[in-house]
Amino acid sequence: MTDRDSTSEVDQNEFVNTYLAKNMPFVARDCFTRSGPLASPWDLEPLAEKFGAYHVPVFDTLFEMQRSMRFSDYVSAIAAERTGAKPVSYVRWYARQRHFQMICADEAFAELAESWTAPSWVPSGGYVFPPIKENADPVRDRFPAKGFFVCAAGGRTRLHVDPWASDAVLCQVTGAKRFVMYPPSAGEFLSDGDAVVDLEEPDDERFPTWREVRPAVDVTLSPGDAIYIPAGWFHAAVALAPSVSITWNFVHEVNAARFAAYLESGGSTDATVKYFHATHEVAPAS
Numbered sequence: 113m114t115d116r117d118s119t120s121e122v123d124q125n126e127f128v129n130t131y132l133a134k135n136m137p138f139v140a141r142d143c144f145t146r147s148g149p150l151a152s153p154w155d156l157e158p159l160a161e162k163f164g165a166y167h168v169p170v171f172d173t174l175f176e177m178q179r180s181m182r183f184s185d186y187v188s189a190i191a192a193e194r195t196g197a198k199p200v201s202y203v204r205w206y207a208r209q210r211h212f213q214m215i216c217a218d219e220a221f222a223e224l225a226e227s228w229t230a231p232s233w234v235p236s237g238g239y240v241f242p243p244i245k246e247n248a249d250p251v252r253d254r255f256p257a258k259g260f261f262v263c264a265a266g267g268r269t270r271l272h273v274d275p276w277a278s279d280a281v282l283c284q285v286t287g288a289k290r291f292v293m294y295p296p297s298a299g300e301f302l303s304d305g306d307a308v309v310d311l312e313e314p315d316d317e318r319f320p321t322w323r324e325v326r327p328a329v330d331v332t333l334s335p336g337d338a339i340y341i342p343a344g345w346f347h348a349a350v351a352l353a354p355s356v357s358i359t360w361n362f363v364h365e366v367n368a369a370r371f372a373a374y375l376e377s378g379g380s381t382d383a384t385v386k387y388f389h390a391t392h393e394v395a396p397a398s
């Protein structure tokens with residue numbers, strides 16, 4: 113990445129043509145606004161006050177849900193962790209992205225709609241997944257894997273590639289987070305086809321060549337920063353302080369062919385793909 117790839121002076125056209133279309137990562141500093149309960153940079157308490165009674169899903173260091181707990185209990189557990197108690201894992205509180213989903217963050221997102229804005233370089237239309245042609249806004253529209261991610265310092269997401277041949281944006285709201293990315297071409301070193309190496313607890317026997325590649329991106333995100341994660345890129349994150357991020361996935365029409373190939377190779381039966389196709393059906397003309 114060059115310095116140019118680490119500014120916020122990029123408009124939607126440039127983002128689409130220089131980064132999205134070329135599958136190149138992008139870090140933007142101080143590029144979205146927070147207010148209300150999302151504004152206090154090092155503090156989860158205002159969020160816990162507002163949403164403490166909600167049950168939120170708690171995950172391992174990847175996408176395996178372990179249990180649910182009251183958000184207030186989770187925030188208390190994080191506070192205890194600062195004083196050395198047993199570590200708790202990672203809250204991934206997703207908006208609805210499938211028909212059968214026990215816990216949804218939709219109400220919380222609706223209540224926080226005035227508390228943040230998406231970065232201005234985020235396209236306001238032209239999506240094929242979800243199929244929103246214009247006036248798209250990640251603040252109020254549903255997107256696949258749109259969620260609040262909350263964890264203590266040390267909370268992390270292991271190295272992985274996102275599903276749906278989709279891109280992602282992650283906005284860092286609270287606390288610092290280290291973010292590492294490798295290009296798709298590093299896959300033969302990092303993955304055996306089934307699993308991907310865990311950078312913190314590597315299995316050198318199973319992944320003997322993983323040390324032969326270096327991350328193309330290794331950045332610390334601060335509150336107000338955002339990162340674009342292109343499809344197929346391996347990425348991992350670790351919180352350096354108690355952390356809140358907002359993230360979502362999407363496919364823009366410049367990458368429609370790639371998404372069509374994904375659908376053809378079996379993706380059309382995916383529960384999230386089916387959900388977004390069903391919920392965006394255009395009403396018949398009257």
Ligand SMILES: O=C(O)CCC(=O)C(=O)O
Nearest residue numbers: 261268269274347349357
């Ligand atoms: O911020 C993180 O923990 C990583 C987010 C991510 O990569 C994902 O949810 O797919």
Ligand SMILES: [Fe+2]
Nearest residue numbers: 272273274347
């Ligand atoms: Fe991811």
